[in-house]
Amino acid sequence: MKPDHARELEALLARSDIALAAIDDIGFRVPWPEALPPAGERAVPLPPSRSTLLDVLVPSDAAAVAQAWERRGEGRVAVTVHLREDPRIEAELIFFDTLDSVGAVVAVFLPGAESSADGTQAPAAIPREALTTSQGPRNAVVVKSLKAEVLSADARMTLMTGWSEDQLRGMRSSELVHPEDLDRAVRAWLELRNTGRSVRVRVRHLCADGSWLWVELENRYGERDGHPVVVCEMVDLSDEMAAHEAARSTARLFRLLAASLPVGVVLLDDDGAATFASAKALELLGAPTVARLDDVVARFAESHRAQLEAAAADALASERKVVLDAEISPGDATARWCRVEMAHVDDDDGGRGVLVCLTDTTERHELEAELHRRAHTDALTGCANRVGVHEHLGALLRAAPPTSGAACALVFVDLDGFKAVNDELGHAAGDHLLAEVGRRLRSAVRPVDLVGRLGGDEFVVVVTDVEPGELDVLRERLLHDLNDVVDTPAGPARLAASCGAVLSAPGDDVDRLVARADARMYAHKRERACAPDRGHFSI
Template identity: 30%
Template sequence: MPLRTDASFAQAFEHAPVGMALVDLDGKLMRVNRAFTELLGVPRERVEGRPFYELGYDGVQEDLANALRMRDGGLDRFQAERRWERSNGMSGWVLVTGSLVYEDGEPQYAVAQILDISERKLTEEALTASERRFRTLATHSPHGVFLMSPRGKLRWSNAGMQEIFGLSLAHQLGDGWTDAIHPDDRETALERARTLLRQGEEMRLEFRVLRADDSVRWVDVTTGPVRDREGTITAWVGSMEDVTSEREARQALATREAEFRMLAEHSSDFLSRHAPDGTYRYASPACQTLIGIAPKDLLGRTPFELVHEQDFALLGDAFTKAQAGGRATASYRLKCGDGELRWFESTLRGVAAEGSPTPTEIVAVTRDISTRKEAELELTRLAMRDALTGLPNRILFSDRLDLALRRSRRRKPASIAVYFLDLDRFKLVNDSLGHAVGDRLLCEVARRLQNVLRPGDTVARFGGDEFTVLCEDVIGELEAVAIAQRIVEVFHEPFQLEGADELFVNTSVGIALSGGRDDSADGLLRDADAAMYRAKDLGRGRFELFDAAMRAHARERLGLENALRRAAERGELRLHYQPMASIETGEIIAFEALARWEHAERGMLCPDTFIPLAEDTGMIVPVGAWVLREACVEAARWRARGYDQITVSVNISPRQLAQPDIVGTVFDALHESGLPGDALWLELTETAVMSAGPEISARLTELKALGVRLAIDDFGAGYTSLSHLRRFPIDVLKLDKAFVQGLGREKRDASIAEAVIGLAHALGMTTVAEGIETAEQLQALAELGCDLGQGWLFARAAPPQDAAALMGGRLLPA
């Protein structure tokens, strides 16, 4: 077959910018150029001599038919767009063109060109998809959507705009839409639109529409230009919203101005109107009573002239939100006419005059909240303070330690000293003399520690009989040890406590100094704790400075941890049950399940010995699950014996509550034991409730759905806020024993107990008083209306068989 082979043709063919191929009349590739092989990603030797329709693009059958028609003289030229796939798996689009070459009037072969049009096709597909999305969104939009020509002629509108105007699309096209503009607004609206069209800027119009049924609607129209790559405006696209109701509302607000003034004149709250910058335009007479300034003396001034400088931003943010058309509330301190600083709360809202799209005035309602603020500050103080001793609690101590560490990094070489104190044999005092004496001892310890330390040092009650001390700017170990010596010597003098003979109590002290390998709050506390245990091991009533040798004690704790991990499977865990009885009748209502560990070497261990370790190590999860199952099984046994009214209460730690499967764990315990959900109480710590996020809140709701009752344990010892009580599905409040101990003696404790009981009853909750030890406490709780009581006055925690023996009777004070 003749084929051109001259050098000029071969060079032009080989270096052509598009893919080219010479194809015989049977469809085989005789020659291909470099662009052809690069486009397809196939070497030349694998292409030439093969049928072109094996090249891996769609439309093979159609192109094969075209080739046969060429061979038979039925087709001189064809062109088609095809999707193709390269040898590396990448795909794209090509434009395939084929034409016959004749000699002496007879077709000899075909010349094929392949041009990569992938980018163009992707652009076309993107444009098509974008237009499809736009039309879909516009068609289903609840607002009016429209498209205009560069000169403002309507090309298209959706059903929303047609409904607002009361005109079909056919009647709106071109300038037809302008016929629906209210005659009184038409000229102004069109002139503004023409101005903005000439400027080529985004525009916003508001005008009335007069519909065919003579009804009038206000519309808010926003439109902007669509530009091509050269910046030329090709169309205008816009949206339209029916704002009739908003306009009517603003009009109604204006007509109620007189009513507002009349109400303001007689309101006990301070009502005021302000310019957007805060300037008083009106002040009701109540301002004279609340802030001691006459209304006329406020006009032309702003509240920022009176507000405390530290609260300036709070009020400023509220005004900013109101200026934007929103509503905002701010609490702040204001300097009153007599010079006194008082707390106020203002609720502000922006109000727009007719025809204005933004607020032209801010209306404020202000009230005196000083009493409430004082209560909140007291609650905050209580949240950061130990309720018994008044010392900083664990939270406040940790905050101060963090702050001290940050300061110390800038003030080397001075160190921070952390002291961890544990009273020696304090449990013996509680067990022999009662918790009331124990509490008085803790208060006296707190007083002595504060007296012996430097003014800037921090003493905190860390929990139970544990105290911590933070000393900054300590120069070396000698000074740290000297402070520890003073602390230990404080305990050499006997304690003289009401209701007890002289008490001799020592303390074991652990010291940790900053500058070690773990200068963090947790690290220093851990090291001080380890040193304290070392001091106990070496005879108590002494101090130890943390060093590497303390690791041995840590290993001992690790041994206890390992034993705890096997305690459940070895059958060493036990449950004792302490009753909760009606304060009015003595009838037993519930039993609280309390864990015990019968250690092979150390004997029966109380929860205080191993539960904190379980919390620290995460073992509380399996141990807690065991307690839950066993308690449900035991309660089911009681009910099977006819005690249907008895419920069982189980403590759930924050770590357990954080487990994703806690709801399933409770469900399984109920299902496997056959215990109904309403026979189970779950006691939560205040920490768990306070730190609850959306996920924990959802779990509490799911637990309630099982029928169980939720209780907050030791209420008042932590920092649960009133908002949390209202937000969570809590059924029971257990009043912390610290408040119970003071009943009959401490007026403040009685007030707090009365407030908590009243709050719980107002929220539909049952109240339980913990730690009742005296008839005097019981009588006070009865007078306060407390529902249930628990404590040694009734009964101590006992094994299941002993607890069962109490059922059916009434508990009388011992």
């Protein structure tokens, strides 16, 4: 047992307001271990027949107690219970696994609260008589011949199964075991006959009324009137099996519910192990199975994995729900987007975990991306619009250190004589020319650079990683690509433009940078006006 569990048990054994019980390795109450401090009046008196703690608890607590008992190997497991004698009385039942040190598991009942008629809660003592209540005999002894015929049965057998000793005498064991369990029972019997070792086996035993009772049988050799016999001790497992069935029913219900949901569900324990993954979750993740949180995280794009791991840790440690959007990259399948919701969950026996819900948001994400593209793109040219240009420029300028060099270069492009095209060839020809300008500008720069249309015949080009000496080269390349004759639906038109190029400076904002580039462009336009042979619109 862990040191902190040992210290907690030591502190509890010093209290006077608790009830104590000792339990053997298969769940039956046994005398209080002599190796522990005397329990005195705090010890739960043993009933005449073998009994489990389930006998004193309400049936609805059986599943939670059975699950807690199965986890006793953790050293310390707690579960909230209600007494069969008075279900209003609530207690905390704590199992301490002291089998190795004292030969029994220690069960501690801590006082809880009692619900009054008006719904208020008040501290409640634990009545000792409630803890000694038994539903009747939980075990019986049957003596059989070496041919597995019943020779005798004690009175407890009648109370458990309804069979009298006279009715049982002469019956073979195979007549009393459920057909589906017969092979298991025969194997245990043969093991005893061949090796002499005592063997336990769980089967369904026929009752006098035709019903079946889950029991654990332990056969061992004995002697009667000088002849060898087999003594069979039978233990009633009905409460335990009912608890297991209740747990299985709950699990089945959870699986059915999860299967009917339009979202994927993954349930993780506090160690990150996946205890459940719905078919929808596996479909969304593109994974055949999920064993751990790592398997879930690995299905997402690498840029989102750290966020997902942090969200799971946050959800486990707190009571709040964590929500984020992340991209699934399932290898050869089409990438998808998911809304990932992680919430802290507790089970009835004190276990913690994280419930992960996955909702396919690919269509919504694609729609939002399309709406964003439309809001930031000029429909005619396919270039960024004024909003897109300002957002892109603003982000570059904000990201630049205040004392560093240029964050970017901005080229302001204004078409020369564009009004004449619209007036003489029509707006369809003008639109065709504008679209051609956008295409040529995009072809002249890198994919990482931005081409935008501010409105009318005004364009800008935003370029990063440009040295001062490269700026004139860029401007001349753009002027060259925009000096041409373009075929339009209404006929050919001469294309020419004026350009102003500047590097950003520390302290620039978007408006100041655009204004400086605009001023440079007008200076160039004035130069072109003095030299008309260098290019303008002509029809």
